[in-house]
């Protein structure tokens with residue numbers, strides 16, 4: 001008889017343990033869900049990240065010989081820095097037609113959108129194709145042989 005009482009006590013303990021385990025998992029799951037929702041509603045502020053940089057150092061001027069280009073990320077946007085005989089230009093790479101990324105065609109000296117064949121000049125002006133407007137232009141500064149991209153053209 002005392003053996004049966006012991007087994008009953010063990011069954012109750014196991015059940016309670018499983019209840020605690022289930023309850024604990026529900027609390028952890030709800031906590032995680034609430035954390036995700038709060039992070040979505042109140043995103044953490046980023047300081048000094050790529051999106052807050054007002055002036056981006058692209059590199060030394062020797063890194064982009066005339067006729068070449070270098071893609072960079074400036075304020076969360078893909079920007080291409082182009083070196084032509086007229087100087088350095090920084091153009092937003094997002095095509096104004098449907099948003100594909102344009103590429104610099106070294107041979108032709110133009111920006112080309114591979115999606116629907118839009119062409120832009122080194123200042124982002126539409127040459128041909130379906131793009132409805134020019135590509136945004138950024139300001140380029142040269143200081144002590146370094147190239148910088150800043151906001152505004």
Ligand code: FES
Nearest residue numbers: 095097098113116
């Ligand atoms: S997305 Fe560039 S031409 Fe259509």
